[in-house]
Amino acid sequence: MSYPSRGNWRGGGGRGGGRGGGPSASPHFRSDTFKAPHRGGSGFPRGRGRGGGNGGAARGGRGGFGRGGFGRGGFGRGDGRGGGRGGGRGGGRGGGRGGGRPSPSSRGRPGSSFRGGSKLLIEPHRFPNVFIARGKEDALCTRNLVPGESVYGEKRISVESAADPAAPHDKRKIEYRIWNPFRSKLAAAILGGIDELPIRPGGRVLYLGAASGTTVSHVSDVVGADGVVYAVEFSHRSGRDLVNMAKRRTNVVPIVEDARYPARYRMLVPMVDAIFADVAQPDQSRILALNAAYFLKTGGYFMLSIKASCVDSTAAPAAVFASEVEKLQRERFRPTEQLTLEPYERDHACVIGTYRTAGSHRRGGDAAVHATAMPLADGH
Incomplete structure (x- = not known):
């Protein structure tokens, strides 16, 4: 009895095996006439499939027991290379690479779509530079500052519009980008019905927790070419995507x-009109206060996205939101409105307000104000 020249018995076959079927591959198999193959494998005659293992079926999976281990395709249950039930490379039920039909909960990932229909109307929102696309499904959108460029795989729509109202026949195409509220807390707050949006055309915005730049790109659309967005992100991996996005958007300043520690980038950021904070940290109110002390002008606006489980996972979300509002008030913020981000985000809230205005007080409460020798003037 000769042993295989290539392969090994413990791993079920070295390089071979992939083409060999299982013991059921040949109905006339007899143990007394067994001869080991010369190319390894698990010691069984060569079947017709490529599946190996329980293979035997034509092209079942790709690996079986070959190449040491269970290979790429499992036990050869599905046709093609993907194994599993789906067939093809994509697995699952959809087949192909991309999976099946996108569901309503696809949250804006590549493959999800906005069904605008043949008749699409763009209406201005009550907030400047924010629009609503009216079609079979209504959607929030912003005018693309860089036409032809997509940031995170969002759907873009082009509409012909008159460049000058005095010349209605002189039309040009204007491109808009769908703003997905499931991927942007700012979009969720707008659709939730906030009374005021501190981010305005021509403004300067400091964005804390920019991630890959999904929401930052829409803020860039809102402030326009005359505004600036200073985007701060700690993760270097997300920071690479942010920097690549900023290469095409000249009004975005990426800061990794x-x-x-706002002192580390104080030379890059001037006084700003608004701060949007989405850092999801237990000390997020303190982080906002530190950056506001450096960069937010007196009377400027702030927006804080609060994720209850990141602050205190044991307390009720409503109690966490109330506690964060109290912390903001001690840091001379004056919250003016608060709303939850349901149904787009669970246990999230957005707090909006102003900084160093009448009604806000210093850290330590009113007693600290009365203890000073000279009373503070309004706005300082």
Whole structure:
């Protein structure tokens, strides 16, 4: 009895095996006439499939027991290379690479779509530079500052519009980008019905927790070419995507740094009109206060996205939101409105307000204000 020249018995076959069927591959198999193959494998005659293992079926999976281990295709249950039930490379039920039909909960990932229909109407929102696309499904959108460029695989729509109202026949195409509220807390807050949006055309915005730039790109659309967005992100991996996005958007300044230490990027950021904070940290109110002390002008606006489980996973979300509002008030913020981000985000809230205005007080409460020798003037 000769042993295989290539392969090994413990791993079920070295390089071979992939083409060999299982013991059921040949109905006339007899143990007394067994001869080991010369190319390894698990020691069984060569079947017709490529599946190996329980293979035997034509092209079942790809690996079987070959190449040491269970290979790429499992036990050869599905046709093609993907194994599993789906067939093809994509697996699952959809087949192909991309999976099946996108579901309503696809959250804006590549493959999800906005069904505008043949008749699409763009209406201005009550907030400047924010629009609503009316079609079979209504959607929030912003005018693309860089036509032809997509940031995170969002759907873009082009509409012909008159460049000058005095010349209605002189039309040009204007491109809009769908703003997905499931991927942007700012979009969720707008659709939730906030009374005021501090981010305005021509404004300067400091964005804390920019991630890959999904929401930052829409803020860039809102402030326009005359505004600036200073985007701070700590993760270097997300920071690479942010920098690549900023290469095409000249009004975005990417800063890959820790928002807990605003002194490290103080030379890059001037006084701003608004701060949007989405850092999801237990000390997020303190992080916002530190950056506001450096960069937010007196009377400026802030928006804080609060994720209850990141602050205190044991307390009720409503109690966490109330506690964060109290912390903001001690840091001379004056919250003016608060709303939850349901149904787009669970246990999230957005707090909006102003900084160093009448009604806000210093850290330590009113007693600290009365203890000073000279009373503070309004706005300082």
